[in-house]
Amino acid sequence: MTTPTRRVLIADDHAVVRAGLRALLNGTPDLEVIAEAGTGEEAVRLALALTPDVVLMDLRFGGRDDGIDGVEAIRRLTAQAPGLPVVMLTSYSGRADTVRALEAGARGYVLKAGPPEELFSAVRSAAEGGFGLAADLVGALVGQVVAPAPELTGREREVVRLMADGHSNRAIAGALYLSEATVKTHLVRVYRKLGVDNRAAAVAEAVRRGLLELT
Missing domain, CATH: 3.40.50.2300 (Response regulator)
Structure with missing residues (x-):
């Protein structure tokens, strides 16, 4: 191809x-x-x-x-x-x-x-x-965490990882066998815990706090 x-x-x-x-x-x-x-x-x-x-x-x-x-x-x-x-x-x-x-x-x-x-x-x-x-x-x-890491659940970390890979809410739902509504609920909680209001900022903050490593 x-x-x-x-x-x-x-x-x-x-x-x-x-x-x-x-x-x-x-x-x-x-x-x-x-x-x-x-x-x-x-x-x-x-x-x-x-x-x-x-x-x-x-x-x-x-x-x-x-x-x-x-x-x-x-x-x-x-x-x-x-x-x-x-x-x-x-x-x-x-x-x-x-x-x-x-x-x-x-x-x-x-x-x-x-x-x-x-x-x-x-x-x-x-x-x-x-x-x-x-x-x-x-x-x-x-290596420069400036605040205590928020307690993201394992599922929330999976959602952030898939989001960092560029997946849409629908794709994340399919990968994790969840409904889109459940994925949106997870994202609301992730945003609140990380103190952000959008997907890019959530990924950046997760990396900064050592919750996610980009490869």
Whole structure:
């Protein structure tokens, strides 16, 4: 069976970085760069117009003071094009930046200095509805628990795991032999225990608290 080609939009304010990413991604048979953006605003506009399979987004756009950063761009895309996956690409590995990006709706977070395989894996995972994090970022999130872990039940953890893999409520219900109403009840409880109000934030918080490990 032929592997589908994932169409990627690159958003970074450095032309050299964009050129390097384009060469890397286009050198992979199942990935294709369809456009580039140099600002967060341009990234949002092009993503809405072209509907790529994945947006590869810079975090800070060089620290610009006159435009939106990558996190705000993700928030706008999440509001205007729900389901469009965005992978954050950055030089910064701090836990706070990672959690902020994931809470905004990012489906992945990889480092510019990381191995190309992590980048490819994150893009593919996001395109398929899952999450992709660089290995050292997962370690940072899991290793810096700042509050007591809430007591999620075994079933609630299963729901979070399937949610992190990109499954819909219906798919989760089928996998766990539950009704969709029961799955929704579990999600309400998970959100309350984790102090969040959406699926991406729930996954991010579960990782941060060591309740879930992304692979």
